[in-house]
Amino acid sequence: MGIGSKWGAWVKRHAGIDGAVFFTISARLLQVAGSIGTVLLIIHFLSPVEQGYYYTLLSLAALQIVFELGFSFVILQLAAHESALLTFHSDGHIEGDVLAHARLASVLQLTVRWYCRAAIALAVVVLPIGMAFFSGHAHTAVKVSWLGPWVAAVLAISVTFLLTPLYSFLEGCNQVRQVARLRMMQAVVVLAMSWAAIASGHGLYACALVNMGWIAVGVSFLARRRRLLLGLLRFPAGEDGVSWRKEIWPFQWKIAISWLCSYFTLQLFTPILFAFRGPQEAGRMGLTLSIVGYLPIVALCWITTKAAPFGQLIKLGRIDELDALFFRTLKQSLTMVAMLAVGCFAVLAGVELFFPRTAARMESPGIFVLLLLTAVSSFVVQSLAVYLRSFKKEPYLVQSIVVSGITLGAILLAVPRWGNEAVAILYFVASGVVGLLWALVIFLRRTKVKATVRQGNRSRISTMSTCATAVCGYGGSAVEESGADRGVE
Numbered sequence: 001m002g003i004g005s006k007w008g009a010w011v012k013r014h015a016g017i018d019g020a021v022f023f024t025i026s027a028r029l030l031q032v033a034g035s036i037g038t039v040l041l042i043i044h045f046l047s048p049v050e051q052g053y054y055y056t057l058l059s060l061a062a063l064q065i066v067f068e069l070g071f072s073f074v075i076l077q078l079a080a081h082e083s084a085l086l087t088f089h090s091d092g093h094i095e096g097d098v099l100a101h102a103r104l105a106s107v108l109q110l111t112v113r114w115y116c117r118a119a120i121a122l123a124v125v126v127l128p129i130g131m132a133f134f135s136g137h138a139h140t141a142v143k144v145s146w147l148g149p150w151v152a153a154v155l156a157i158s159v160t161f162l163l164t165p166l167y168s169f170l171e172g173c174n175q176v177r178q179v180a181r182l183r184m185m186q187a188v189v190v191l192a193m194s195w196a197a198i199a200s201g202h203g204l205y206a207c208a209l210v211n212m213g214w215i216a217v218g219v220s221f222l223a224r225r226r227r228l229l230l231g232l233l234r235f236p237a238g239e240d241g242v243s244w245r246k247e248i249w250p251f252q253w254k255i256a257i258s259w260l261c262s263y264f265t266l267q268l269f270t271p272i273l274f275a276f277r278g279p280q281e282a283g284r285m286g287l288t289l290s291i292v293g294y295l296p297i298v299a300l301c302w303i304t305t306k307a308a309p310f311g312q313l314i315k316l317g318r319i320d321e322l323d324a325l326f327f328r329t330l331k332q333s334l335t336m337v338a339m340l341a342v343g344c345f346a347v348l349a350g351v352e353l354f355f356p357r358t359a360a361r362m363e364s365p366g367i368f369v370l371l372l373l374t375a376v377s378s379f380v381v382q383s384l385a386v387y388l389r390s391f392k393k394e395p396y397l398v399q400s401i402v403v404s405g406i407t408l409g410a411i412l413l414a415v416p417r418w419g420n421e422a423v424a425i426l427y428f429v430a431s432g433v434v435g436l437l438w439a440l441v442i443f444l445r446r447t448k449v450k451a452t453v454r455q456g457n458r459s460r461i462s463t464m465s466t467c468a469t470a471v472c473g474y475g476g477s478a479v480e481e482s483g484a485d486r487g488v489e
Contacts, residue, residue, distance in 0.1 A: 041195060163215065
């Protein structure tokens with residue numbers, strides 16, 4: 001074994017950086033570098049008012065999450081559980097358990113039907129919402145041409161939305177590394193499109209152009225896997241297919257509400273500030289959140305790339321391996337998030353010292369630190385959620401609703417008088433402190449229940465399902481419904 005191979009083995013073993021993590025991290029780091037470059041370009045090419053419109057447009061465009069309803073993660077887990085019993089060949093041929101094959105095919109068929117309808121609904125509903133918002137909140141005498149960028153952004157996002165679940169499905173089918181590589185390539189194209197739009201004086205069109213580049217790379221990727229996808233779409237699942245009513249919807253609606261709460265907790269900050277305090281304050285908050293927001297995104301690469309393996313280990317009843325993988329990965333990612341947080345603050349201090357004009361376009365150090373700490377807390381909560389949701393349960397439904405409601409309600413009351421400071425403080429207290437402590441209690445309750453598990457794969461699966469039910473407080477076992485017991489008999 002050469003030096004390079006030994007070094008690679010050491011990195012994989014101790015840092016947890018395999019092929020999937022490497023490509024995912026590369027994509028995230030490109031996004032981080034792109035975000036920094038975008039910030040500098042925005043400061044140079046856009047006025048403070050245009051900056052406010054730019055980040056508000058991005059926040060409104062994120063309304064697509066309302067239509068996605070958390071289905072991508074559900075798709076990934078459904079595909080992961082069934083693909084654990086199947087073998088995939090390069091020519092698109094699938095071998096293995098006949099029932100699992102039929103169920104996997106039905107997952108893709110249901111997915112395509114759902115997203116075709118949702119993509120149309122997205123364009124029809126979100127387009128007039130943005131038009132009404134920008135028309136009704138023109139705070140400045142400076143004329144900003146927002147209509148064309150908004151229409152183009154919504155249409156491009158609708159197509160992007162349609163393709164997204166196919167990537168999640170392929171991840172569940174043991175193509176985590178390939179999808180991670182795709183996303184790295186998309187990050188490169190997105191970066192080029194975004195910078196070109198801003199530097200050419202068309203900054204508000206960046207959202208549309210970014211999605212167009214993302215679509216072009218994605219279509220090329222999917223075309224090379226058309227045999228697998230078309231074969232599954234044509235496969236007669238019949239009565240062996242996955243039941244939407246019994247297996248998908250009970251999990252999906254809970255995930256959907258949790259995801260919507262995440263949107264309302266974070267993405268609405270900028271539009272609220274835009275409406276009550278004007279585009280300049282909204283622009284400062286939007287820019288700062290765009291920087292801080294990459295902290296958990298990068299660190300979560302370690303966890304999210306393990307979501308499909310988590311589901312497959314659960315399907316096979318190898319719970320001890322699951323726990324060992326999760327805690328090892330969590331330790332590695334926590335180390336990374338701590339390093340990123342320190343580095344992020346150091347960069348801010350340097351900007352404050354050497355580039356005061358640039359720093360004036362961002363939030364103050366105090367607000368920045370509060371947002372940074374909240375981002376770290378968010379990372380921990382999301383990591384725990386990925387693990388528990390791999391059992392096809394949503395343990396954080398009530399927590400998400402309550403934390404989001406408290407945060408949003410308090411901010412709506414405080415922003416008109418105190419502005420950005422109120423947003424940072426309330427967000428930190430509600431999500432960074434209360435939300436984190438509550439999430440840890442839920443996870444520890446799950447650990448306590450698991451301690452009573454009897455030895456043996458079958459009893460492990462059954463008890464873990466019971467554990468998730470006890471934590472969530474909901475009846476029924478999606479794991480059992482999906483045929484997990486049949487898979488280990």
